[in-house]
Every structure is written in C-alpha cells, then in structure tokens.
Amino acid sequence: MLIWHSSLSANTQDIIYWMPYGLAAITAMLALQFNRRQLIAVVIVNTFSYWLIASYLQQPLSISEAKFAFTSVCLFIPINLVLNQFINENGSTTPRAIAIYVFLLVQMASISLALNFFVADTAEFITEWFEPRPREGLVMSLAALGLSVVCIVAAFFRWAYKSTSLTIGLFFSFVASLFPLMFLDREAISSVFFTASMLIMLYAGFRASHELAYRDELTGLLGRRMLFEKLAGMSKNYSLAMVDIDHFKKFNDTYGHDVGDDVLAMVASKLDQIEGGGQVFRYGGEEFTVLFKGKKLDHAIAFLDDIREIISETPFAIRDKTSRDKGDKTARNEEAKPKNTVQITVSIGVAEKANHHANAEEVIKDADNALYKAKNKGRNIVVG
Numbered sequence: 001m002l003i004w005h006s007s008l009s010a011n012t013q014d015i016i017y018w019m020p021y022g023l024a025a026i027t028a029m030l031a032l033q034f035n036r037r038q039l040i041a042v043v044i045v046n047t048f049s050y051w052l053i054a055s056y057l058q059q060p061l062s063i064s065e066a067k068f069a070f071t072s073v074c075l076f077i078p079i080n081l082v083l084n085q086f087i088n089e090n091g092s093t094t095p096r097a098i099a100i101y102v103f104l105l106v107q108m109a110s111i112s113l114a115l116n117f118f119v120a121d122t123a124e125f126i127t128e129w130f131e132p133r134p135r136e137g138l139v140m141s142l143a144a145l146g147l148s149v150v151c152i153v154a155a156f157f158r159w160a161y162k163s164t165s166l167t168i169g170l171f172f173s174f175v176a177s178l179f180p181l182m183f184l185d186r187e188a189i190s191s192v193f194f195t196a197s198m199l200i201m202l203y204a205g206f207r208a209s210h211e212l213a214y215r216d217e218l219t220g221l222l223g224r225r226m227l228f229e230k231l232a233g234m235s236k237n238y239s240l241a242m243v244d245i246d247h248f249k250k251f252n253d254t255y256g257h258d259v260g261d262d263v264l265a266m267v268a269s270k271l272d273q274i275e276g277g278g279q280v281f282r283y284g285g286e287e288f289t290v291l292f293k294g295k296k297l298d299h300a301i302a303f304l305d306d307i308r309e310i311i312s313e314t315p316f317a318i319r320d321k322t323s324r325d326k327g328d329k330t331a332r333n334e335e336a337k338p339k340n341t342v343q344i345t346v347s348i349g350v351a352e353k354a355n356h357h358a359n360a361e362e363v364i365k366d367a368d369n370a371l372y373k374a375k376n377k378g379r380n381i382v383v384g
C-alpha cells in the first residue's frame, strides 16, 4: 500500500479529492463552448463513476452495497465510453446528443435506485459473474476485465481508423478511467486517474478547437497558416508539392462558383487520401500543398502520381444549378440526378528541400516553378 497520500496535509488531500470534479466542470464548459457531445459524455461518465467510487467504495467490497456499486461502475465505464467513441460527433445539443444524455441519465438513475432498494436481489448474480479480486493485486473481476479489454481493443481500432486529436484523447482518457477499477484498493487511485482522464480530455478538447481555427471551412483541410507553422519547425529533409486544378477558371465560368466549390471539396477529399506520409493543406484558391516530412523527391513523386491518376479517373457529376439555388428538399432530390459528368485533372509541381534553400518560401517557389512546367507540358502531370 502506498503511503504518499496519507502523508500529505489535509488541505492537499482535499484538493486531490476535488480535482476531478473541478476539471469535469472546466471540460464541460469547454465542450459546450465548442459544441462537442463526445466530451460532455466523457464528463458525465467520469463524474458519476468517480462519485460512485467516492461514496460507496470506501468500505470493504464484501459488503453487498459496495460490491454492487463496484460491478456497476465496471460495466458503466467501458460500455458507455466505447459507445461514445463509435457514435460520430455531430454537436452537443442535437437530438442525437440529447438521446445519449438521456440514455446515460437512465443508467445512472437505475444504478442509484438499485443501490438504495434492490441490492440484495442482485447480489447473487454479481457473486456468480463479477466476483472481485480474482487475482492477487487485481480488484476487477475477470468478466469485467474481459469486457474492458474488448472495449479497449475496439476503441483502439476506432482511433486507428479515424485519428484526430479527439479520438486519441478519447482512447487514452478511457484507458485512464479503467485503472482505478483494476487497482481500486491503492490509496487515492481514483482521484489520480480520474484527474488524469479529465486532463487528457481537456487537452484533446483544446487541441481539437485549436486545429479548428487552422482548418479551411470549404474543404476541411488544414490551411496555409498551419502549413507555415509546420514548415517553420522543419529545417531539412522534406519534399513539398504544389497542386493546382486545371482550367478551373473556365470551369467556374461555365458551371458557376457553387459547382466550382464542389469540385474543390472533391479534389481536397481525394488528395487527403494520399499515402506515403503526405499531409495536405489548402494553400489558397484552387491550389493545394502536400508536405512529405523526411521524404525524398522520388518517394513524393510516386505517391503524388497515384493520387493525380485517381483524381483524373473520378468522374465529377454536374448537378442542375437552378434547382440547387432553390435550396428546398424536393428540389435537392430532383437535382440529385446528375445531368452530366466531367473530368477533373490536376497538375503538380514538386521540390525537395536542399542546402541552397535558405527557407521554406524558396522550396515553395521551386515547387511553383515545377508546377508552371507541368502546366506548360499539357497539364494532368507531375513534374519534379
């Protein structure tokens, strides 16, 4: 047993005890400000679990009330946090978000009611399936541990599939929330790990909102400001490409600015699928930049050529402009039928950072010169 906590002053112990609640309040405010339901759900799950542990689990687990509270929290955390990660974010006050809050509230109310009225009835079931302390040092039952492992693996794949600051934060905060359950009898463990869990979410929330400020609204890509911030931190060994949509002015003039915007979004989403470590930015207008950190020119050219080919082979459907302007649902359904398709191509110029480049602007200039050559060569080509 650790002795560090009991050797602290009463004031410090109090601060440690209240820390998860304080951080939960700050995270909830940030989540509302930035319209993030996933953050709010984590706050609710963590706060309730911490309260349950602080209120009911400061007594031996052999007491049926404690055993019931412990089993409840062992199920409540993994099930809800993994579901939270899998249900896509679409705002903190949407009907879907409200349904999720209600779902959580119903569970919390049921656990609280059962704790006060029906503990004896459930004791047998708990003893059979979720008997705590199956191994020395481990408090969580094997069944709950198995469930947690399944949920962690699922959450990991979710993160790997869609890696953003928030999904990374959700994963690690989930792991932190499970630690107190495994090692419940360590001193102050729930305060420490729920504090860690909330700090991770707070950090992830800040990062996600910070990134939002750097994103281009139309394409969802990072913008030029972020590109220059990244380049400022890189002194050597990278390749950089400038990508420009061919004859875009003619396209805008023929089909209108709205259709032009759709083309920009389509090209951006295709470019964003580039492999080989390329990171895509909207440089401005109909120009994009792809940055290959630590990669040679040949490597970049190979992957850029693949993506150039994919874009040129993706037919772009032109929709009826008049119905689109009306904006109502029926008109949109009618317009959903493509009138015709056109081929969109891009030209790409690439440059690799070399000793003679004094700064990133000079590398961009070389990539721009290569792009100019690509246009002169007839477009739909990569020049390095």
Ligand SMILES: Nc1nc2c(ncn2[C@@H]2O[C@H](COP(=O)(O)OP(=O)(O)OP(=O)(O)O)[C@@H](O)[C@H]2O)c(=O)[nH]1
Binding pocket: 244, 245, 246, 247, 248, 249, 250, 252, 256, 257, 258, 259, 260, 261, 264, 284, 285, 286, 375, 379
């Ligand atoms: N729809 C739309 N058009 C944009 C946006 N930003 C820039 N443009 C248009 O992009 C066009 C750029 O055209 P140019 O640079 O002249 O070249 P281009 O027509 O692409 O021809 P090449 O580059 O020589 O193949 C201009 O008509 C701009 O108005 C935008 O956000 N949305």
